[in-house]
Amino acid sequence: MAFRAPSDGASGRRRRWVIAGVSALIVLDVILVAWVVSRPGSSEAESPSPGPGPSNVAAESPSPSASDDGEGGEGGEGEPPVAVEAAATVPATRILAAIDADRAWRAATGECPAAVAAPEYSTDGGASWVPTDATGPTGVTALQRIIASSTEVASMVGAAAESCAPTLIRTYVRGDNYEEYPAEIGTAWHIDPADRARVVAPDGAVDAPCAAAVAVAPENDSVAAVLCADGTVSTTADAGVTWRAPVAVAGAQSIDAVEGGFLVARLGGTACAGVGLALVGAGPDDTAATVADAGCMPVAGDLAALAGQVAVSGGDGAWWVWAGDVLARSTDRGATWG
Numbered sequence: 284m285a286f287r288a289p290s291d292g293a294s295g296r297r298r299r300w301v302i303a304g305v306s307a308l309i310v311l312d313v314i315l316v317a318w319v320v321s322r323p324g325s326s327e328a329e330s331p332s333p334g335p336g337p338s339n340v341a342a343e344s345p346s347p348s349a350s351d352d353g354e355g356g357e358g359g360e361g362e363p364p365v366a367v368e369a370a371a372t373v374p375a376t377r378i379l380a381a382i383d384a385d386r387a388w389r390a391a392t393g394e395c396p397a398a399v400a401a402p403e404y405s406t407d408g409g410a411s412w413v414p415t416d417a418t419g420p421t422g423v424t425a426l427q428r429i430i431a432s433s434t435e436v437a438s439m440v441g442a443a444a445e446s447c448a449p450t451l452i453r454t455y456v457r458g459d460n461y462e463e464y465p466a467e468i469g470t471a472w473h474i475d476p477a478d479r480a481r482v483v484a485p486d487g488a489v490d491a492p493c494a495a496a497v498a499v500a501p502e503n504d505s506v507a508a509v510l511c512a513d514g515t516v517s518t519t520a521d522a523g524v525t526w527r528a529p530v531a532v533a534g535a536q537s538i539d540a541v542e543g544g545f546l547v548a549r550l551g552g553t554a555c556a557g558v559g560l561a562l563v564g565a566g567p568d569d570t571a572a573t574v575a576d577a578g579c580m581p582v583a584g585d586l587a588a589l590a591g592q593v594a595v596s597g598g599d600g601a602w603w604v605w606a607g608d609v610l611a612r613s614t615d616r617g618a619t620w621g
């Protein structure tokens with residue numbers, strides 16, 4: 284059978300139907316677009332946000348503290364962090380003196396005469412420590428303060444060999460040898476363990492701001508802070524002639540003078556699952572000092588068992604914390620630790 288081409292009339296009718304169908308689809312699209320745009324709440328905000336770009340992880344992941352839900356918080360999203368019970372404030376068996384981010388001295392201590400003086404120093408940020416013997420050449424035991432000028436030169440307040448009275452020793456050769464300088468003990472801030480109601484300042488002994496002083500942190504000959512057994516911190520600007528009103532720092536364990544105030548290491552009293560840091564600033568005149576959270580150094584295990592085993596020190600912008608067997612540093616004022 285031969286193929287017959289469609290007539291011009293049929294072809295024209297077919298084109299008209301196609302054009303009409305396309306036009307109807309266009310009109311329907313216009314109506315749908317107008318309906319979507321006119322919906323309440325329609326805006327660019329409904330568009331998907333772009334994915335996250337490069338970020339500073341350390342800056343966006345601060346150490347857990349009482350103000351966040353980090354390791355210290357036990358609640359779920361939206362729940363307040365759970366505070367860890369504050370540990371008792373007792374004289375520390377750890378002492379630490381930071382020089383900078385790389386160098387520091389430290390020592391374990393205790394009661395005279397059982398606690399031998401065996402200070403150590405580090406020049407690699409605490410990765411390794413060089414042991415020294417201070418008891419051997421001086422007979423001094425029970426160190427309570429290290430005043431470090433460098434790894435070569437360091438003075439230490441300890442207990443005299445026979446009387447256990449406070450005395451001062453010094454090394455000029457990185458601990459290869461020590462000598463005792465008892466005449467200088469009156470010029471160094473310290474607390475006599477036999478009389479914790481008194482604090483010795485460079486101008487002489489003064490009444491402590493509490494019945495039992497645990498530690499003293501001097502900034503210079505006139506400005507210092509004292510940590511008391513009741514967990515309070517008091518500051519002075521006149522070598523202890525007067526003390527400003529005390530401020531409570533729950534769980535306080537150790538204190539040191541740093542840029543901007545006095546750095547306090549604490550166990551509990553916040554949601555920090557580890558050693559919490561607080562920065563105490565001296566208040567004007569007779570007003571109480573100010574206290575601000577300064578981060579958290581995570582430490583696993585029973586925090587209460589670390590009471591008396593925590594030391595803190597700052598040097599040249601670096602903060603060091605020694606808690607039991609853990610030692611860490613921060614060079615960003617407690618935001619991160621390593």
